[in-house]
Amino acid sequence: MTPAPEIPPPADHTAVIQLLDRVIAQTVAPAAVTVDRESTFPAASVQALAEAGLGGLLMPPSLGGRGTSTATYAEALSRIAAACGSTSTVYMTQMHCAHPIHLQGRPDQHEAWIPAICRGTAIGAIALTEPEAGSDVASMRTTARREGDSYVINGEKTFISNGDVADVIVLFATVDPSLGKDGITAFLVDTARTEGLEVGRPMKKLGQKGASTVTLGFQECRIPADARLGAEGEGYPLLLRSVTKSRISAAAQGIGFAQGAFDATVHYCAERDLLSSRTRSAQDIQFELARLRAEIAAGRSMLKEVCDLVDASGEDPTAEVSMVKMHCTTLGVRVASACVELLGDDGDRDDIGAERRLRDGKITEIYDGTNQVQSMLVARDIRLSVTP
Ligand SMILES: Cc1cc2nc3c(=O)[nH]c(=O)nc-3n(C[C@H](O)[C@H](O)[C@H](O)COP(=O)(O)OP(=O)(O)OC[C@H]3O[C@@H](n4cnc5c(N)ncnc54)[C@H](O)[C@@H]3O)c2cc1C
Structure with missing residues (x-):
């Protein structure tokens, strides 16, 4: 992979993430189980994020957005996904709609839609x-x-x-x-x-x-x-540029679902004193959790690196974006599945949370270009980059 240049986190990153975590704790997370069980559109959660000024992170402040880096957007989306997969998809789709309008729209088209999408008064x-x-x-x-x-x-x-x-x-x-x-x-x-x-x-x-x-x-x-x-x-080049951001979104969701399943499992284990116990079976669980934690951290680093590369390069790094989409979405399913297994029979219960992340995560391997198609794009890049 092309090494990403060092980009310090923008000053706004910490403020955005702290604010986001508050909205997640107050509104998004408490609604998540009901949204899933009753298949209800998460309007209140999306609106709460927008009202907090988090609706259009990648859009410029002049159009009602926050003008954050791609890495901040991805970190924010992964946290929303960890709490509620449905909210994360509605939220990212807002951005997937605003982004091409921003890239290719006239000023009057920007004004007509982007501020309203950022405010949550329009759905895209x-x-x-x-x-x-x-x-x-x-x-x-x-x-x-x-x-x-x-x-x-x-x-x-x-x-x-x-x-x-x-x-x-x-x-x-x-x-x-x-x-x-x-x-x-x-x-x-x-x-x-x-x-x-x-x-x-x-x-x-x-x-x-x-x-x-x-x-x-x-x-x-x-x-x-x-x-x-x-x-x-001019639609096809626009489409290619649009999928760069939507594949980053899918990757961020993968990290989020892995983290959500992991957190639910840690919570379950802590309640049963399995994190400090020295029994052999408890230690097996602790070691498995340690392995999963390392996997999530590695995926998160890869995502950050590719996001920085996207922001630094004038052109969209297709192979890197495909690799991170493939890697992080597979990671999400693998970690959530490992958590369900680790919980034993209780892994199947819908009040614990690992199975929801597993169900939410599966489609990320398929949408925004299936992972087989991402493999094809990466393989093509290998072919092109090898000189005979
Ligand atoms: C929940 C959900 C939300 C979605 N949201 C949107 C949205 O908002 N907007 C939108 O436009 N679309 C959306 N999609 C569509 C999604 O992006 C596509 O379904 C996805 O890209 C795959 O396309 P397909 O279903 O036509 O699969 P196909 O292209 O028919 O692929 C079928 C199978 O063949 C394989 N395959 C295809 N071509 C190749 C190849 N050349 N080499 C090897 N294998 C190949 C694929 O990997 C896959 O396994 C959504 C899908 C879902 C399920």
Whole structure:
């Protein structure tokens, strides 16, 4: 891996994390079990984070954000994930929507949406995936046909986080399927003003049950031409830049789920005096916890290093981002699974918390580009970097 330059933590980092921990303790963590059991959208938790000024960490202060480093964002997201997986997905999706608007939007598009997303008064979504275009996103079939001052959208998106509650959707569609990725163009869909948008029912899922995931159907949906984000054909590079941040988010969630499962297990063991006991079986547990703690610390360091690299490099370091996505999401599942095992039969109980992190974590290995696809990107980078 390319060595990351030394970047000292910005002065704001500690203040952000301390404030965040307070909001998590007061609102996010207490609601997490109910959000999971009842599959309720974690509106109060997302709103509490936004009201504390933590809704748009990566956005500039001039647009209502905090202008933090990527490392601070990732640390914050991992802590939210440790407390409540559903809240973390809604929260990161807000950023995944604001980020491309910030990168490619006009000033009036920035003003229209980014401050509201940061304040939590608008919910955002990002729509790339289609029933027949997931990993191979360039084969998307949703079309945008220009008609005078409008574009007419037709097609279907699937697995869209926040899709049923979104005020604004960053939509990727093609203006000409024969152009392949060069036809992909981004649009801002204002859901309140778009007729013909069909929103599916929230899917029943393994984990992150409060974070809604829906299909979106577009049938002759007319949106104004000035809702285009950037020029026609500029969608694909924007999409690639967007996934850099969303893969960092998935990696941060992986660390969070590992930490959440670990903390729940330590709490359980402490209550039963297993952390200080010298019996052989208690020591086995202590050593396993020590191993898991080291694994989480190593993953967290890797995440920090890649975040610093993202901020320092003008270009997005694809292979490093893929490696950290792959590594940290797998770590999340591995650690949560080890915690469930360590707890024995009690690992299966939903009031202890390890099984929730295991369920919440599994999908991080799949979304934002499956880990097999990340392996492919890393392997390609190895090939390119080896001189014959
Ligand atoms: C809870 C949830 C939330 C999501 N949120 C969003 C969202 O907000 N917005 C959005 O646009 N999408 C979202 N997604 C979609 C998600 O990003 C995609 O599902 C994911 O990228 C994988 O795409 P796919 O399901 O089409 O899998 P496919 O691409 O169909 O892959 C199927 C299998 O084939 C493998 N495979 C595919 N291509 C290759 C290859 N070239 N080499 C080796 N193996 C390969 C994959 O690894 C996988 O195992 C979400 C998904 C979920 C489950």
